[in-house]
Structure formats: structure tokens, C-alpha cells
Amino acid sequence: MDTKWILKYLADLSEHNNREWYHAHKAENKEANAQFEELIQTLILRIGEFDTSILHNQPKELTFKLVRDTRFSHDKSPYNPLFRAHIASKGKLPVPVGYYLMIKPVGQSFLGGGLFADMFKDATAMVRDYITEYGEEFEEIIHAPEFHKYRKETNQLCHCG
Numbered sequence: 001m002d003t004k005w006i007l008k009y010l011a012d013l014s015e016h017n018n019r020e021w022y023h024a025h026k027a028e029n030k031e032a033n034a035q036f037e038e039l040i041q042t043l044i045l046r047i048g049e050f051d052t053s054i055l056h057n058q059p060k061e062l063t064f065k066l067v068r069d070t071r072f073s074h075d076k077s078p079y080n081p082l083f084r085a086h087i088a089s090k091g092k093l094p095v096p097v098g099y100y101l102m103i104k105p106v107g108q109s110f111l112g113g114g115l116f117a118d119m120f121k122d123a124t125a126m127v128r129d130y131i132t133e134y135g136e137e138f139e140e141i142i143h144a145p146e147f148h149k150y151r152k153e154t155n156q157l158c159h160c161g
Contacts, residue, residue: 003039003103006032006083011105013066014081022079029066036063036083036103043111044087047099053089054098062092081105 009032013022022029040059048055064084070076081104088098102110115123131138141147 003035006035006103007105010081010083010103013079014105017077017079017081019078040085040087040101043101047087054087057087057091059085062087
């Protein structure tokens, strides 16, 4: 697996974000996708060492398309120059609580976990209610040394509803 190939393809797509370039570079797209799916499979196996609920997933079923819905956007670029996957016990849907991988050039890649549920509007309220009800347990978890061993600080903020 060569993530440099993935990043080069995505950087080129970002620079030439149009249908003509995309269709002229199908072979590069196919190779970058294959490399990304290999990376996802590696993640599934590594995460599966402590979370066996995700081991049944197939990488191809966890990815998101590059094509953008531009109907209501000011930005009419037809493609998202990034590869994304959601790894969870139930695949990427319906309420994907699990692990998220985004590969994007120029140091913008991300691997993390949690809840992404813009299609499930009550999710944020349900999570907040659960944390409120079990606040002491939540505090114990987030302050435990084991939690901090795997946690990495970033400059990104969570934009929760």
C-alpha cells in the first residue's frame, strides 16, 4: 500500500477538479481507490484487535463517493478531492457510530472515532441525554490514563448541533 499514490492522485484531482480530467485519469483513480481500500482493510484488522464488531466489513462497502452534490452549493466543483470511509459494526449506515478515516492532501487527513449522524437529527440530543444521565461514568472514562494514552489533541473543533 502506497499512500503517496493516494495523496498524489487527490492533489491532482484538487488542481484539476473537472469532469474531463477525472474521466481522462480513470486508471489513476482506480489505482488510488485500490490503495485506499487496502488501507481500510489494514485498519479493519488493527481495530478488530480490540473491537471485533467491525471485522465482517468489506472496505468497498465503507467508502464514500468522490462526486459532490452541487445543486445547492456555491462551489460547483464536481468532486471532493478526498477519500473517506466509515468503519462501524453496521457498516457506514444507518447511524454510524464508529471510526472515520479521511485522506486529503496537504496535511488535512484525519482518523478518529465517534458519532456522525447528520441524517439522524435526534442523535446529538440522545448522546447528550445519555452523558447527562451517566455523567460520573463519562468523567471517569475521559480522565482515565488509558483514554489519554490513545487520545491526540488537534486544533480542530467538533461542530456539534
